[in-house]
Amino acid sequence: MSSDNRLYELTIGQAQALLRKGEISSVELTRSVLDRISQVEDRVRAFVTTTEDIALRHAEQADERIKTGDATPLTGVPAIIKDNMCTRGIRTTCASRMLEDFVPPYDATVVERLNEAGMVMVGKGNMDEFAMGSSNEHSAFFTARNPWDVERVPGGSSGGPAAAVAAGETIYALGSDTGGSIRQPASFCGVVGMKPTYGRVSRFGLVAFGSSLDQIGPMTRDVTDAAVVMNAIAGYDRRDSTSVNLPVPDYTKSLIPDLKGIKLGVPTEYFVEGMEHGVRDAIDTAIARLEELGATVDREVSLPSTRYALAAYYIVAPSEAMANLARYDGVKYGYSHDGNSMWDAMEKTRGHGFGPEVKRRIILGTYALSAGYYDAYYLKAQKVRTLIRREFDEVFQRYDALITPTSPTVPFKIGEKTDDPLKMYLSDVCTLPVNIAGIPGISIPSGFCEGLPVGMQILGKPFAEETLLRIAFAFEQATEWHKQRPEF
Amino acid sequence: MKLSLEEVLHISMLCRMELTEEEIEKFRNQLSNVLENFEILQQVDTTDIPPMAYPIHLENITRDDEVAPSYPQSDILANAPRAEDGQFRVKAVLDSHE
Numbered sequence: 001m002s003s004d005n006r007l008y009e010l011t012i013g014q015a016q017a018l019l020r021k022g023e024i025s026s027v028e029l030t031r032s033v034l035d036r037i038s039q040v041e042d043r044v045r046a047f048v049t050t051t052e053d054i055a056l057r058h059a060e061q062a063d064e065r066i067k068t069g070d071a072t073p074l075t076g077v078p079a080i081i082k083d084n085m086c087t088r089g090i091r092t093t094c095a096s097r098m099l100e101d102f103v104p105p106y107d108a109t110v111v112e113r114l115n116e117a118g119m120v121m122v123g124k125g126n127m128d129e130f131a132m133g134s135s136n137e138h139s140a141f142f143t144a145r146n147p148w149d150v151e152r153v154p155g156g157s158s159g160g161p162a163a164a165v166a167a168g169e170t171i172y173a174l175g176s177d178t179g180g181s182i183r184q185p186a187s188f189c190g191v192v193g194m195k196p197t198y199g200r201v202s203r204f205g206l207v208a209f210g211s212s213l214d215q216i217g218p219m220t221r222d223v224t225d226a227a228v229v230m231n232a233i234a235g236y237d238r239r240d241s242t243s244v245n246l247p248v249p250d251y252t253k254s255l256i257p258d259l260k261g262i263k264l265g266v267p268t269e270y271f272v273e274g275m276e277h278g279v280r281d282a283i284d285t286a287i288a289r290l291e292e293l294g295a296t297v298d299r300e301v302s303l304p305s306t307r308y309a310l311a312a313y314y315i316v317a318p319s320e321a322m323a324n325l326a327r328y329d330g331v332k333y334g335y336s337h338d339g340n341s342m343w344d345a346m347e348k349t350r351g352h353g354f355g356p357e358v359k360r361r362i363i364l365g366t367y368a369l370s371a372g373y374y375d376a377y378y379l380k381a382q383k384v385r386t387l388i389r390r391e392f393d394e395v396f397q398r399y400d401a402l403i404t405p406t407s408p409t410v411p412f413k414i415g416e417k418t419d420d421p422l423k424m425y426l427s428d429v430c431t432l433p434v435n436i437a438g439i440p441g442i443s444i445p446s447g448f449c450e451g452l453p454v455g456m457q458i459l460g461k462p463f464a465e466e467t468l469l470r471i472a473f474a475f476e477q478a479t480e481w482h483k484q485r486p487e488f
Numbered sequence: 489m490k491l492s493l494e495e496v497l498h499i500s501m502l503c504r505m506e507l508t509e510e511e512i513e514k515f516r517n518q519l520s521n522v523l524e525n526f527e528i529l530q531q532v533d534t535t536d537i538p539p540m541a542y543p544i545h546l547e548n549i550t551r552d553d554e555v556a557p558s559y560p561q562s563d564i565l566a567n568a569p570r571a572e573d574g575q576f577r578v579k580a581v582l583d584s585h586e
Binding site for chain 2: 101102103105106198199212238241242244305307308310311312314315322326329330331332333334335336339341342343345346347348350351352354356359360362363364366367370376377379380381382383384385386387389420421422425437438439462
């Protein structure tokens with residue numbers, strides 16, 4: 001096939017069908033994606049590292065494997081991996097000066113699983129430094145752009161992977177989500193992003209940020225692709241003591257295009273002050289559509305503790321981050337600054353190696369955990385966390401899933417919120433309660449507001465990813481939002 | 489509630505992270521604003537509510553102590569800023585006057 005067939009725009013499902021029929025080869029598909037990267041990457045800036053040689057080698061191996069009839073649904077399909085997941089022999093930077101030259105000696109479990117499935121890795125995705133941010137502007141290297149409007153942010157922290165999926169620089173991506181870092185950029189870039197239940201996907205080899213909040217998940221062009229990637233990455237891993245040993249279903253079996261018998265709730269607290277009218281309209285229309293598809297919808301559900309979630313999150317997450325980032329001491333790996341003594345060298349290493357947002361959160365976390373403030377901040381936040389989880393548990397006795405906007409706004413302009421951390425933190429107000437509770441959530445394309453994508457978030461009970469995928473799939477089948485592509 | 493200069497300096501010592509004067513002043517203002525907003529938590533009645541550290545119930549997980557291959561020493565030291573004789577090299581831990 002010639003290059004003007006725009007193979008880089010395919011979904012995993014479409015690519016796999018062509019690969020199996022022998023109509024295209026993985027090398028052709030990979031070259032199409034690599035060509036696309038060289039055409040648009042100077043405007044999108046989604047990659048910290050591109051791995052062209054490795055990709056072509058993977059593609060050749062995949063073509064051999066497909067010939068033997070041993071292919072999986074991901075064999076030969078290009079992917080971008082967020083740059084906080086360890087890739088053996090390929091630098092893993094977390095978009096930080098601290099890890100600029102760090103080359104992991106091992107693969108993250110998710111990378112190992114995708115490699116076994118036949119992934120073609122085209123590169124490592126740009127992000128906010130150590131996954132702390134909602135706009136990608138906290139990358140220590142450069143800011144990824146939103147393909148729908150390059151003057152606007154792609155969201156964060158998985159902004160690079162989201163932008164790459166939207167711009168045709170990959171077929172799918174892996175992101176990570178601590179407070180919305182998969183779902184919010186998916187919403188901003190008009191793609192599908194799923195945060196699985198805490199414990200569903202192994203965190204081994206994911207550079208730790210908030211250990212009780214972090215979860216890896218797929219970022220894709222449609223819901224079917226998200227199910228396919230979930231099949232490959234979900235499951236117990238003895239190397240992650242918080243991964244849960246439950247059987248993994250075939251997620252593609254949950255893709256049923258009708259919602260008869262599904263009970264949905266709309267929590268009023270998620271339609272917050274400051275929410276853009278266009279976002280509200282798009283979500284209202286989407287909810288009406290779900291009703292037409294057979295779901296019953298209660299628009300008056302209440303989760304009163306939601307208003308405390310932001311404060312609880314921004315105490316718990318920085319506290320965990322502060323402990324996790326204590327390991328960057330300039331001794332074992334990473335950036336190292338000279339000094340007069342061991343302590344002086346360590347203080348300078350951390351002072352120069354971390355960027356401003358990471359420093360802010362380390363200070364906030366250290367403060368919340370320090371003597372005299374522990375009870376008032378950290379312990380209090382953990383108790384509020386229990387209340388938030390209990391409210392979700394109670395509501396999920398009556399509803400199969402909850403529907404909310406993913407973000408109260410469409411993508412904002414670059415530079416708009418960088419001077420006001422609190423304003424930036426508010427960007428995650430609809431997504432972070434989900435990490436606090438440890439439940440699964442998915443964001444899917446659900447409309448546009450002034451030419452910019454709007455995402456709908458669907459939340460479910462722990463380990464009810466199948467329900468979320470079913471609802472998302474039914475909506476997708478009845479709409480055309482996921483087929484829209486930015487003009488480039 | 490306004491963070492004092494002394495508090496920020498104390499915290500930066502606790503987390504062993506050097507800050508410039510501009511950073512200290514900037515973080516002091518920004519984080520005071522953030523902490524002020526967190527006062528909302530004091531409105532919540534959490535009497536008899538247990539703290540939640542993890543979303544899933546965890547108990548100690550043990551495994552058999554079996555010998556298994558590990559990473560080669562050279563792989564682990566490859567990322568070290570300074571290594572010597574198969575070890576990480578650091579500055580003297582104790583000051584001479586201590």
